[in-house]
Amino acid sequence: MPKLYSGAEIVFKCLEDQGVNIVFGYPGGAILPIYDELKNHKFVKHILVRHEQGAGHAAEGYARSSGKPGVLFVTSGPGATNTVTALTDAYMDSIPLVCITGQVPTHLIGTDAFQECDTTGITRPCTKHNWLVKNIKDLGKTIHKAFEIATTGRPGPVLVDIPKDVQFQKTSYTKYKKQKKLNGKKHNHFSQKDIDELIKLMSKSSKPIFYTGGGVINSGPKASALLRELVNTTGFPITSTLQGLGAYPGEDNQFLGMLGMHGSYEANNAMHDCDLMINIGARFDDRITGKIDEFSPKSKKVHIDIDPSSINKIVKVNLAIVGDVAEVITSTIKTIKKVKPNFAKSNKQKISKWWEKIEKWRSIKSFDFVNSTELIKPQYAVQRLYELTKNKDTYITTEVGQHQMWAAQHYKFDKPNRWMTSGGLGTMGYGLPAAVGVQVAHPNKLVIDIAGEASVLMTMQEMSTAVQYSLPIKIFILNNEYMGMVRQWQELLHDKNYSESYTAALPDFVKLAEAYGCVGIRATKPEELDDKIIEMINTDRPVIFDCVVDKEENCFPMIPSGKPHNQMLLGPKDQKENKITKKGKTLV
Amino acid sequence: MTKSRSAYSVPGKQGKLDTHIIVVWVDNEAGVLARVAGLFSSRGYSIESLAVAEVDPKLNISRITIVTTGTPQVIEQIKLQLKKLVPVHKVADFKREDKNVIFKEMALFKLVGNNSKREKALKACKKYNGVILDKTNKSVVIQITALRREIDAMSKNLKKYGLVSISRTGAVAMTRGSEVFK
Numbered sequence: 001m002p003k004l005y006s007g008a009e010i011v012f013k014c015l016e017d018q019g020v021n022i023v024f025g026y027p028g029g030a031i032l033p034i035y036d037e038l039k040n041h042k043f044v045k046h047i048l049v050r051h052e053q054g055a056g057h058a059a060e061g062y063a064r065s066s067g068k069p070g071v072l073f074v075t076s077g078p079g080a081t082n083t084v085t086a087l088t089d090a091y092m093d094s095i096p097l098v099c100i101t102g103q104v105p106t107h108l109i110g111t112d113a114f115q116e117c118d119t120t121g122i123t124r125p126c127t128k129h130n131w132l133v134k135n136i137k138d139l140g141k142t143i144h145k146a147f148e149i150a151t152t153g154r155p156g157p158v159l160v161d162i163p164k165d166v167q168f169q170k171t172s173y174t175k176y177k178k179q180k181k182l183n184g185k186k187h188n189h190f191s192q193k194d195i196d197e198l199i200k201l202m203s204k205s206s207k208p209i210f211y212t213g214g215g216v217i218n219s220g221p222k223a224s225a226l227l228r229e230l231v232n233t234t235g236f237p238i239t240s241t242l243q244g245l246g247a248y249p250g251e252d253n254q255f256l257g258m259l260g261m262h263g264s265y266e267a268n269n270a271m272h273d274c275d276l277m278i279n280i281g282a283r284f285d286d287r288i289t290g291k292i293d294e295f296s297p298k299s300k301k302v303h304i305d306i307d308p309s310s311i312n313k314i315v316k317v318n319l320a321i322v323g324d325v326a327e328v329i330t331s332t333i334k335t336i337k338k339v340k341p342n343f344a345k346s347n348k349q350k351i352s353k354w355w356e357k358i359e360k361w362r363s364i365k366s367f368d369f370v371n372s373t374e375l376i377k378p379q380y381a382v383q384r385l386y387e388l389t390k391n392k393d394t395y396i397t398t399e400v401g402q403h404q405m406w407a408a409q410h411y412k413f414d415k416p417n418r419w420m421t422s423g424g425l426g427t428m429g430y431g432l433p434a435a436v437g438v439q440v441a442h443p444n445k446l447v448i449d450i451a452g453e454a455s456v457l458m459t460m461q462e463m464s465t466a467v468q469y470s471l472p473i474k475i476f477i478l479n480n481e482y483m484g485m486v487r488q489w490q491e492l493l494h495d496k497n498y499s500e501s502y503t504a505a506l507p508d509f510v511k512l513a514e515a516y517g518c519v520g521i522r523a524t525k526p527e528e529l530d531d532k533i534i535e536m537i538n539t540d541r542p543v544i545f546d547c548v549v550d551k552e553e554n555c556f557p558m559i560p561s562g563k564p565h566n567q568m569l570l571g572p573k574d575q576k577e578n579k580i581t582k583k584g585k586t587l588v
Numbered sequence: 589m590t591k592s593r594s595a596y597s598v599p600g601k602q603g604k605l606d607t608h609i610i611v612v613w614v615d616n617e618a619g620v621l622a623r624v625a626g627l628f629s630s631r632g633y634s635i636e637s638l639a640v641a642e643v644d645p646k647l648n649i650s651r652i653t654i655v656t657t658g659t660p661q662v663i664e665q666i667k668l669q670l671k672k673l674v675p676v677h678k679v680a681d682f683k684r685e686d687k688n689v690i691f692k693e694m695a696l697f698k699l700v701g702n703n704s705k706r707e708k709a710l711k712a713c714k715k716y717n718g719v720i721l722d723k724t725n726k727s728v729v730i731q732i733t734a735l736r737r738e739i740d741a742m743s744k745n746l747k748k749y750g751l752v753s754i755s756r757t758g759a760v761a762m763t764r765g766s767e768v769f770k
Contacts, residue, residue: 120619121619121622124619124622124623124626125626125630128674129673129674132618132619149674293601307672308668308671308672309665309668309669309671309672311668312661312664313661313665316661
């Protein structure tokens, strides 16, 4: 007779088979049998967070920086509902998470029992799939299926809800066998014909552009390497979405910077004027496209994506290639080498005019700002942070707002998986717990959360987690005392009515750091910034860095809403300031 | 356009709306109907009618038939989004005008009235395979199977014969001829 294991033991058996060695979580009544079992499974290290949302974001940070799925344990009721923001965030940004929740015993389900909630009902719209396991016999295969669904195709979060009585019940355990196909759903649907068509379009084009996104990062480090090869082989310019930063080196000359609402002038104009747009692993998000009716009107569009439902969802494309980015690029490079071995050379002449035009746009230097000797400009702070950390293989997380955009504009990434930011959902409070997760995955690397003072207060309690596990994360707060992006929109669109966007009673961040048992540093003058940043980097403990910056700085350039890509609003140096029409005001 | 000061762009031009019948084969498991219906409501797709029942007890497969309206892009999205759901095996899509597909809905009518009224009602239902399921000396329950608009017309038509209650199903669909949708 096979050995019998309890439901709680089976959870750990599954984690072991899946190669999981880090779990983020928070115990509670309905998940206690699983926590009771934790001590018997030394392969897994549990990171105790201070709030379940923190567990979710930490697991996201872990997943994004390591390429492995993030795993979390939370209890029923409030434990589960507290993770909903993180699950939704992971769903929007396609991050693989496996969330294991405790549930009240099966006989109490539906009775409004203590700490009961309809976990699978609540999380159905924010997970790829979820399960309520009522039968112990289904537990093992359900958890394995959960991992498979979270990590294959377009990745995303999944949730397994396990009633407390099922955690106690016993059954045998079957080892995991990797399935080839998942419910008849395979991921590569493209043929050589599609690749040939793509190469035909590429060789005809005189104004091409690559527009790449998070799909390249999700496809793995190999995809980034292949992308670099493809871009170099073709000589085409490349721009990236917020999520795709790092897939292509940020300092390379062919890289035009990020595109979109706060993207570079050259990237957005090139997107608007191109005759061939090759979208690799991006999804035509509304922060990217601006006004759809006038989005890149003269171009043929190619869309490479693993998710068939992304194709033609927002923008109709001329050629759709459904498949894994790495495999599509591999076939493309192979075919180019075979059919047009001199592609780069023969193409150089053809696109030289296009590059001239791009250089003209680039000469505007749209990320420039007016620096100050009195006040620290937030952009200057990010630039200095970049210069002082770029040789260290640094991992950057962010919160959401102006600081996030400045980080994306001024911090240049050279490798994938080094940039963790909440793009789709735009979750304030993401960066600090995400930094915890990144540091857990990379204990010896420098991990910095570029933060805003408003965002970071939403999940500040996770500093306590960082201290407990000696995770030397650096919280670099660009403190302007405002919800900066809200303030900016109010200034530009709501006649400077700064309704509720000023935080009148902020904590003293240096004292707060000390209260948590970490190190507090404050910089208020530009001349002291470098020394203080170096002090931060050299501190082997968690740091909260209070960087007091200009309160009224706005994030430019900006595509005023209701405008196409070629009508960007530049910074204060730009004389054509009043581009936002009354109509445009309604649209941001 | 109203000055809503909304945080997003204005909607573009809306395309022509078509009515489609979407047939979905799913694993008959807990919550599967909520997943399918939830997909429609969360993405703002309409459901005109819905019919669902297990069709293969051995393989545990249910067949869901949904009548919906949308632009060609929306219909395409509905199909692609449905195919992404884990318990979904296959998705078929038919235009309501499609001559190669049979669509049927069923309705039960309860009429209360004198004999002559009931006779007239039955006669009116004859065209749609009217079947008497229950009969008393005051009332009758008639079952018909027909197209949606025919049932709509009948519901109006029968009012004068003492129609007091209507119960009707969503549409079910099947292709004509020997072919089976794969």
